[in-house]
Amino acid sequence: MMTHWMKVICLLLVVMVAFTYCVAPEDEDKTYIFLGHPYDWQDWYGIDPRLEALDFSNYDQVWLGGDICSRTTFQASTLDYLDSIFNLSSDRLHWTLGNHDIKYGNVHYITDKTKRNTFYTQTFDNLCLLVLNTNLFRFFPAKQLEDDCKERAEQLALIRQVTDTISKSSHLVIMHHHAILSDLRADSSGRIPDLFNTNYPDVQASCDSAVYLTDFLYPRLQEVKNRGVEVVLVGGDLGMRSKQCEFWTKDSIAILGSGINNSLEFETAPDYVTSFDKDKVLLFYRNVQARKLEWEFVLLDELVGGDQ
Numbered sequence: 001m002m003t004h005w006m007k008v009i010c011l012l013l014v015v016m017v018a019f020t021y022c023v024a025p026e027d028e029d030k031t032y033i034f035l036g037h038p039y040d041w042q043d044w045y046g047i048d049p050r051l052e053a054l055d056f057s058n059y060d061q062v063w064l065g066g067d068i069c070s071r072t073t074f075q076a077s078t079l080d081y082l083d084s085i086f087n088l089s090s091d092r093l094h095w096t097l098g099n100h101d102i103k104y105g106n107v108h109y110i111t112d113k114t115k116r117n118t119f120y121t122q123t124f125d126n127l128c129l130l131v132l133n134t135n136l137f138r139f140f141p142a143k144q145l146e147d148d149c150k151e152r153a154e155q156l157a158l159i160r161q162v163t164d165t166i167s168k169s170s171h172l173v174i175m176h177h178h179a180i181l182s183d184l185r186a187d188s189s190g191r192i193p194d195l196f197n198t199n200y201p202d203v204q205a206s207c208d209s210a211v212y213l214t215d216f217l218y219p220r221l222q223e224v225k226n227r228g229v230e231v232v233l234v235g236g237d238l239g240m241r242s243k244q245c246e247f248w249t250k251d252s253i254a255i256l257g258s259g260i261n262n263s264l265e266f267e268t269a270p271d272y273v274t275s276f277d278k279d280k281v282l283l284f285y286r287n288v289q290a291r292k293l294e295w296e297f298v299l300l301d302e303l304v305g306g307d308q
Helices: 004-022 076-086 107-114 149-165 213-226 300-307
Strands: 029-035 061-064 093-095 120-124 127-131 171-176 230-235 244-248 254-258 280-287 292-299
Touching: 076 107, 093 107, 093 127, 120 149, 127 149, 149 213, 213 230, 254 280, 280 300, 292 300
Parallel strands: 029 061, 061 093, 127 171, 171 230, 230 254
Antiparallel strands: 029 280, 120 127, 244 254, 280 292
16 A cells, blocks of 8 residues: 555656656757758759758757758759658648749749748747748849839838737848848948858848838838847848858847758869859748847758768
8 A cells, every 4th residue: 555655756757757858858959950052062953962961850940041952943853852862741841942943934833832822930949030032032133123112012011010029039130142231241341251152232121212221121120129039030042152151240130041052063063153162052940938149050961871
């Protein structure tokens, strides 16, 4: 027959087990991986072969920074291939579209797989992720059509909604492909460092030529920061001129980026490729309970070596 103290000990053990299974998962650290410009230069319809060797189930979030393949939407089978690697409809997978992703039209090939719009927001781990479609901004005004003005306006409305209302999340992370807010990185002479593959200032935010992206977006991010929410931008259009970007604005807003291009045959590289350093990816480390988000740039070769 159980004594009183044996019953107490058993009850304590039950409580400890329940606490372990019900509370501990909320306190676990999370790891997110960000891949910028990961296409294979030798295969129009593939990603860098080293990435195919990674087990992406090891990451709590997988963030794709755009230009996933050289001809992502040229044929529907490419999306079947990408889906087999990344599970594109998973709520752990987020993709900001690059110019190569939409170059051949057929954007529905992507949205049919992801089950999402090309710009959206999602909250998880006490963090708000805003995924932009920077193809809707006017980097090349003379070459862009006016038939997507409605989408441009809807994306700006989403940015307004998120930046006006966010308060409970500890971080606002904005994923984008093309460089944005590039003019904030200009030096005293006005020169913008060649970190992203393209570094255009004065990007138009909509079909209204008077609305410039930095003027529209940055004051809103400053307001978010003033409300106690940390702001981090991470872009994927890197690799040809540099492998990483980490810049802090005067308001302590982080502008990050990473990219890949080592599948290129360097001896025949085009003139616009100026970086032949080893490829890097970004790893983010999230402590949900402590409301911390940290990151590091990791050599892809070392990451793949450690994954095997």
